[in-house]
Amino acid sequence: MQHVAFHTLGCKLNFSETAAIARQFTARGFRVVDLEDGADVVVVNTCSVTARADRECRQIVRRARRKSPDAYVIVIGCYAQLQPEEIAAIHGVDLVLGTADKFRIFEHADWRKSSPARVTVSPISTVREFHHASSIGFSDRTRTFLKIQDGCDYTCSFCTIPMARGISRSVPVGEILAEARGAADQGCKEIVLTGVNVGDYGRKAGTSLLNLLKDLVRVDGIERIRISSVEPNLLTDELIGFWASEDRLCNHFHIPLQSGSDAVLKSMRRRYLRAHYVDRIMRINALLPEAGIGADVIVGFPGETEAEFQETHSLLADLPVTYLHVFSYSERPNTPAAHLPGSVSPAERTARSERLRALSERKRRLFHESMLGSVRRVLFEGDGRSGLTEEYVRVSVEAGQNLEGMILPVTLEHADAAGCRGSVVPRAGEGVAA
Numbered sequence: 001m002q003h004v005a006f007h008t009l010g011c012k013l014n015f016s017e018t019a020a021i022a023r024q025f026t027a028r029g030f031r032v033v034d035l036e037d038g039a040d041v042v043v044v045n046t047c048s049v050t051a052r053a054d055r056e057c058r059q060i061v062r063r064a065r066r067k068s069p070d071a072y073v074i075v076i077g078c079y080a081q082l083q084p085e086e087i088a089a090i091h092g093v094d095l096v097l098g099t100a101d102k103f104r105i106f107e108h109a110d111w112r113k114s115s116p117a118r119v120t121v122s123p124i125s126t127v128r129e130f131h132h133a134s135s136i137g138f139s140d141r142t143r144t145f146l147k148i149q150d151g152c153d154y155t156c157s158f159c160t161i162p163m164a165r166g167i168s169r170s171v172p173v174g175e176i177l178a179e180a181r182g183a184a185d186q187g188c189k190e191i192v193l194t195g196v197n198v199g200d201y202g203r204k205a206g207t208s209l210l211n212l213l214k215d216l217v218r219v220d221g222i223e224r225i226r227i228s229s230v231e232p233n234l235l236t237d238e239l240i241g242f243w244a245s246e247d248r249l250c251n252h253f254h255i256p257l258q259s260g261s262d263a264v265l266k267s268m269r270r271r272y273l274r275a276h277y278v279d280r281i282m283r284i285n286a287l288l289p290e291a292g293i294g295a296d297v298i299v300g301f302p303g304e305t306e307a308e309f310q311e312t313h314s315l316l317a318d319l320p321v322t323y324l325h326v327f328s329y330s331e332r333p334n335t336p337a338a339h340l341p342g343s344v345s346p347a348e349r350t351a352r353s354e355r356l357r358a359l360s361e362r363k364r365r366l367f368h369e370s371m372l373g374s375v376r377r378v379l380f381e382g383d384g385r386s387g388l389t390e391e392y393v394r395v396s397v398e399a400g401q402n403l404e405g406m407i408l409p410v411t412l413e414h415a416d417a418a419g420c421r422g423s424v425v426p427r428a429g430e431g432v433a434a
Contacts, residue, residue, distance in 0.1 A: 004030045005039035005068075007060045010047025012228050013194045014077060016145040018045045019138035020131070021076075021103065028106070035060075038068045043105070046079035046087075048160050050330040054079055058090055065092040072111055076102035078164035081121055082333070088117040096120070099165055100127045127151070127166035132175070136183050142190065142381050142405045143224075144183045148176055148212070149195030154231075157269045157336040158298065158329065161196055170195075170202050173212055177219060184221025189379055189407055190250075191216075192226045199234030210239045217248045223407060224379065224390065229254040229296075232280045233271040240280075244287035250390040251288050255280065256296040260312035264304050267340065274315065285320045292322045292367070292391035297356055300329040300349030303342030309352050317359060322367040322391075324360035328353045361417045368393060368415035375425055378410045386419075394419030 004025045008018040021043065022032055033039055042064040047053040057079055064073055074095045075087050081098040088096050094114045098121030101108060108120050133147040151166040152159075183191055195201065201209040209230070216225055225248050230239075232255050243249050255277070259265050262273045284291055295316065299309060316324065328349040331338045344352075371393065378395045380387040384402030389395055395410055396419065397403075409425040 001029060001031050002040040003033045003038070004041040004043065005033050005035040005037070005064070005071075006043050006045065007035055007064075008045045009053050009056050009060075010045075010049060010078070011194070012145045012192060013133075013147055013150075013196065014045050014047060016133040016135050016147045016194055017077075017102070017131070018043070019135035019145070020133035021045075021105065022138055024103075024106065035064060036067060039064075039071050040068070041074065042068060042071045043074045043076065045102075046075060046077035048077075048079040048082050048164055048332070050327060051332075052330070054083070057087070061090050061092050070113075072109065072113065074105060074109065075117075076105075078160070081124060081164045082160055084119045084121045088119050090117075091115075093117040098122055099124060100129065103131045124163060124166045128169065130169050130171050132171060132179070134179055134183070136179070136186055136188065141187060142379055142387070143192060143226075144188045144190075145192045145194050145228075146176065146179055146183070147171070147195060148193050149198055149201045152197045153200070154197065154271065155269055157267065157340070158301065158332065160332045160335060163334065165196055168197055168200050168204070170200075170205060172205070173202070173207065173215055176212065177215055180216060180219045180222055184219060187405055189222070189405065190224035190226060191222055192228055194228045197231060197234075198228060199230040209234075210236070210242060213239075213242060213246070213249065217246050222248065224248060224250055226250040226252060226392075227254075229256060231256060231271070232277050235280050237283065240283055240287065244284075250392070251291040252293075252390060252392040253284055253291060254294040254296075257312075257316070258296060258298050259301065259304070259308070260315035261304070261308035264301055264308050264312075267303060268298075268301060268337070274311075278315070278319065281319050281321065289320075290371075290391065292393065293320065294323045294325065294392070295321050296325045296327065298327050298329050299352035299356060300344035302329070302337055302340035302344065304329075304344055313355060313359065316356070316363075321363065323364045324356055326353050326356045326360065365415065365417040367391075368412075368417070368420050371412050371420060372415055373412065375409045375411050376422075377407050379407045380404050396421050397424055399424060 096119045100122040135145040153168045376389040378387045380403035384404040386396040410422040412420045412422040414421040
């Protein structure tokens with residue numbers, strides 16, 4: 001039996017696609033192993049949102065060569081689509097596959113070490129096919145990432161995703177429902193809907209994310225539905241209202257902000273301004289005051305002044321946002337932003353990032369502390385001792401039994417920025433062994 005190792009960089013969407021590719025290998029008799037254990041084949045699924053992701057790709061290839069010097073190394077994904085020749089030049093890479101080609105590894109690989117690497121990257125303008133992907137049966141058995149949408153029709157000035165993944169496209173509702181039923185049959189309790197622009201789901205087919213959710217909540221066996229991210233301009237009152245009314249939809253939102261300055265948002269070519277973002281957050285807070293709300297933020301965008309950064313900081317400090325994903329702006333080739341004047345120094349980008357990360361840690365801690373004394377339903381994951389609440393709070397307990405796959409009420413007793421600790425509420429006449 002041959003061994004294959006995978007390493008995924010970037011988002012939950014990439015993770016779901018890695019899982020789909022892994023199933024192609026296991027169906028052919030491969031055993032999936034950890035990269036550190038050594039493998040005959042190594043597949044690196046890349047991201048290209050930041051320069052850091054590019055660097056990580058090179059580091060992973062070097063690690064693979066150290067652990068498995070004779071392994072056949074395949075690099076796929078967004079970075080592979082955008083910079084295939086650059087990846088092909090990395091010593092140890094044997095095959096590079098772009099967006100439209102990565103699901104056809106067994107068609108393209110000849111399994112012979114190659115220098116330079118073989119490259120197959122179809123032009124992104126020709127990509128129309130939707131490749132199904134989910135993490136069902138891969139890694140965590142309690143929740144699955146389900147890809148419902150791919151690509152993006154937006155033209156944000158800093159973003160390479162349209163160049164890496166192509167136009168926005170969606171999978172039909174019926175196929176998603178079938179995937180969800182399959183996940184339930186395998187014991188998954190939570191599905192996480194993923195995509196590049198999830199809120200754009202179904203637009204070209206005359207449907208919407210809201211219509212999909214109305215069908216998904218009726219799938220037996222799925223107890224939770226979580227949505228990875230929705231752009232603020234696509235978060236309608238009707239969608240928020242339905243979200244708040246349905247018990248199966250998690251009280252957790254992730255809504256990209258990017259900047260709290262209207263001037264910067266316009267330069268970024270975002271499709272909303274500060275006031276609209278505030279309105280969406282406050283609408284959610286009015287209906288679901290205990291919801292977890294995350295935000296993406298980019299600091300150090302070209303031309304961003306200290307005053308404009310402070311607009312972002314003060315806005316996020318005041319809003320009931322509970323955590324932040326903070327990114328230092330990274331120049332990406334062939335994007336309009338890369339040619340804008342007013343470059344912010346790397347040192348200043350780092351300093352601004354650190355200030356927002358400190359704010360995020362404070363907000364996380366305060367959010368967790370606000371839950372102390374309450375009882376929250378926790379879906380326990382692979383270690384059987386910790387899991388997530390609907391609000392996306394990590395909770396750990398002490399128990400003498402493996403709780404993996406169970407959704408149990410937990411009284412929250414201790415909190416810090418990382419999460420909460422608590423005790424499982426015993427059922428009548430029962431207890432959870434300590």
